[in-house]
Amino acid sequence: MSRNRIVAAVAAAAAAAGLAFVLPSVTAEAAADCAAPWASATVYTGGKTASYNGKNWQAKWWTQGETPGGAQVWTDQGACGGGTPPTTTTTRPTTTTPPTTTLPPGGCNYAAWVQGKNYVTGDIVKFTDGKFYIAEHDNPGYSPVVSTWYWDPYTCGDTPPTSTTSTPPTSIPNTGFVVSEAQFNQMFPSRNAFYTYKGLTDALAAYPGFANTGTDTVKRQEAAAFLANVNHETGGLVYIKEINEANYPHYCDATQSYGCPAGQSAYYGRGPIQLSWNFNYKAAGDALGIDLLRNPFLVEQDPAVAWKTALWYWNTQKGPGTMTPHDAMVNSRGFGETIRSINGALECNGGNPAQVQSRINAYQKFTQVLGTTPGNNLSC
Template structure:
């Protein structure tokens, strides 16, 4: 049976990203080929999943932190899962490989891991015949993203051609809640806040790599054993929010299913990857603040709180001044372009 798998953790479809080359991740609002699997009923009562994306079986890879990935040519124990009825049409998947439950880990961008000893919300899924479950676009307002391409070009009149609107909108599926939470005003305010901080960090999408080359060697934390420095690689700022440090490249790559620790230059080579790293920080990291930028805007804490998260130690904690005002000015300008009031608490 051709089927879709939907995570109860964030109500999104599981995708075999990059045509199956990346680990499975729950991040799609709509189901297409990458989000479709043939369900195989094995003789021992277990099930296996054959990805339509690359015609490979999904495996719980114990050599890769138990991530689920479609890479096996035959069914063995690592490719088998027990379906556990959780009621209300929901099931849990227990990997035969290690007897642990599959989880859509929202702390890691929704990537699927077989690493939980018990099943709860993040470990619950629904499996439906492909084409029978209604799917919704990621950003339904007006049939697309809440910022049009014309508005994007107006916001960034001197942007580098690398920073494409298509690359941005392609990256949105990684974090479907971004600029898609709350009413129309809240969605526009979050989009404006993100784009304003991006404007400040990159000089209006002019800089792809950090401008100050003297800083390049400084961003390597050789004491970090989880995300160790790759020989010959530098982790200076790249992309819309200038992601830096090896531990950030490692964590972002882990969440997005991309080899950013080994190849940080991907952020400066692929527009969609660059935008995804910025969305990863915005939606999952608290930085120098106490909450993510996404939460700051959707929980009415205001634009100033996003400044604190992104660069609070250097800007908010040193009296604000020019950089803070620059961000605020851009936020007001972009809100005007999008036709929304900027709200309260603009400065940190």
């Protein structure tokens, strides 16, 4: 609402209540409060804020050690600190009857959502879009319209909703992807906030045939197979990069003509399928039009890039198998062949049956979420 409309509304309300209204005297524009100072050792995920050089900055995605103002990961939120709040002068009412306060429709007077504030399950907030949301899970101030696993829309005045099991859709969702955001959140209830649904759907344009070839059943089976293997590689989309840092120097094949320009220890496993080795970063970067050989860190900084590297492997690489995982699913070779293409040398043919079964269990669960059958040839 414009300032003139706000002033007019307040003046009308004051007149109705028998008040004398005087326009506010503004001495200076108020500046925002400063967020906690930026620290190079601190990990910031998408939406987190920090102050630096007299400004607030908001992280677009996961970042650590990238200085606000000098890295594209940060969005300038404007100056902070300083400034003098506006002063307002009003006269006291001449009547002994106090003015009444009208609550929003439905009797709601819930506090406004605050970014970075800790919320617990059951908390209700009013978001910046004017709508109300209820915390479905504890969270450190995630946005209700982005982190939909943590928040549900709330009709003001209603009793908090109870969880229900939804019926799988009978047609492809409007996004064009066979997995809805709600289904994605159901598959990965403890996922790292870095692995966003939007990052995945943005990455799909790089490989339009993925989960979009054949019948609806085949499309859903391929999506479930991809996400089941991703689930296994990342511990349920929890880990962004390889845990064992002692392995990091091993992934540089110096015999390659281009070497390891990002450093001996820069090509460790990252992303949904844990892309590793300098030659894989180069091949994936060349295919995607991104210089991942010189900047492999993009895979742990940009969700869409991370998902694209996983889709690159899925759609173009045979690995230790005989076909790409994409070809295995669309040509009815079964989920077992996708395992062989990803880690067959270590797991298949009796190599590690427990790991194979873990992947199969996730695949069966995800096909059930998507309302389809797993098909044949599940093991390798």
